[in-house]
Amino acid sequence: MARKFMALFVGALLALSFAGIAQAKTLRFQCVYPETAYAGQTTTYFADQVNKMTNGKLKIKVFWPGQLVKSREALESLKSGMIDGYSGSFLYFTGVFPEVNVQWLPFNWSSPAEAKDILLNKGYHKVFAEAMSKHGVTFLGSISVATMGLMTKFPVNNLADLQGKKIRAFGLEALIVQALGAAAAAIPGAEQYMALQRGTVDGTDYPWYTLKKYKLYEVLNYVSSPAYHTPGVIELAINTKVFNSLPKDQQEAVKKAALMAMNRSFDMSPAWDKEAIEFAAKKDVKIIELSKDELNLWIQKLMPLYEQTASKSPYCRQLVDILKANMKARGVKF
Template identity: 30%
Template sequence: MKNFKGVLFIVSLVFLLAACSGDGKEASSEETFTLKYNSALPPSTQEWHAKAKATEEFAELVEQRSNGRVKIDIFYSNQLAGQVESLDALAKGTIDFQNLTPSAWGDKIPEGGFAALPYWNLNEEHSLYIMRETEIGELYEEAMENYGVKVLSYWPTSATGLMSNKPIRSVSDLKGLTMNLTSDLVADFYKKAGVGVATIPYAEQYEALLRGTLDGIQFPFYSLEDYKLAEVVDYITKPATISPALGLVAMSQKTMDRLPEDLQKIIIDTAIEMENEGVAGSKRLTEEAYVYAQENGIEIINMTKEAYEEMRELHKTTTWVKFTEKNDRTKKMVELLDGETEKWKKENPEMVEEFEKSFGG
């Protein structure tokens, strides 16, 4: 009888352990994960900034919504990996998240240069429509996935445009100016427009503008205040060249794959929520930049619609063409853009009307 009870106890214990472990999901349901978030940028200065939504608030909400099962440690200014190295670090799972601009990995994922094409977008909503609801975004995500990286979210960084010490109202006004060359994609545009170029690091643009080494730059308008560029430029030109520029939060596919499905969903849903909430912050940052410009004696030039179309067309036949030559995906992305934009315009006439207020008479 004692032997029978012993066998029964062992059998019962085996069934109990099996029930507890099941397919592994229940046993691991309380497993915790500490993930590393590498950002190319410094900490946010305002909680309403789109960058803050995509970084600090995103990390806080994921920890809350996962009941502490996911903790995200943020490392600023590329502390864990440099801008170039971060792509491979992400693909290998050495880091779990990376925040930077899509064009930063252009050498290995040229499709990311799409978001830097001059005059490709009209506002935040249009930008997210193109990247989230069209084949253009799918082509970019496909390129990222092939590298082992998942697009998690985009965050609009506000308007980037022409700032100069001489007025730029049209293509003809560019002739004879010296501009900063930050991408080989625009080299042909500058050549055809009669622009001289210099290659100046961003951190040295203030000094170059002060000394006259540069006559103008393409840079975020908020830098008038943040980088004190209002002291060395006299004009900004609207519409912005890129309205808005986009930041990117990417995630290691290896990291995503090792997380339980419920945690994957929390991360993805929270990232999308922060992406949408970033729209208001981006618009506010742009408007505050215009107010700051006016308060500090910067003349805001509004190109005519005809001058804008001329500027855009010259970029399409130079900068955009150079982008299409990268590979089949980049070619297809550009081929789709105007058609998708026209579709968006028809569905959002009030936003088109708002955009066209940037045109001068």
């Protein structure tokens, strides 16, 4: 009798154990940035928080650039379920998702704190999420990638200094440099070091922290401030069917972890920028601060891009209106 009881007891324990294993689920997230990049670190943080909050019942496995799909294939792969989630910019997909261009309009916010307030409290995320939902994708949140803007081999004190120069930029960034009077060169980020070294281009539109991480200080001499994007913002998203298939408590864990990751990245942005500025000074890369009048002139030159972008879709119009209302409130004239 005792043996029979023990056998039943052990069997019950095994059944519970296997049930726990069966309930565990792993989601595959593709990150388009290296693991060591700030965005990669934030994505890892997000995955760790999901694992902790679900006691291991839901795990996020992060795959790095090219491990699952190519960056430009990520949206279709996400929609089809080939990957479960995505961490990176939707700028790769502006042909079908023009709304992402809005947050890359130049000088749209002046600090990480202001950006976070617009995204979370002014209705921006709500509209953005609705636009993304039309593609079978659930928007989880934004991730800051720190300050991004114009870095050059030559000093830029005014618009005249940009005339006839060639800047590495693509997409909306190319339209920005063209509006300011420079020519744009669509050179991949991985190839820009050699292009700058050889003089193929005279500057780039890229995150400040890459002066150190990508050793761009070796081929650049000046940084223009304020930057176009303070900070630049990318996306964290998940396949809607996959998200809806999760138990409610796991859905809440994913959303909470995404918000925590967002807050962490925006809160750390000033420190990332400070590190970049201090590093630039050590390497004799000069930060040139535009005068207030010169900055206003740049903004006037760039404002037509807001209307061009707003015309792309009703969602774009709503998002641009949110940005312009905030800019007007802080005294920007346009």
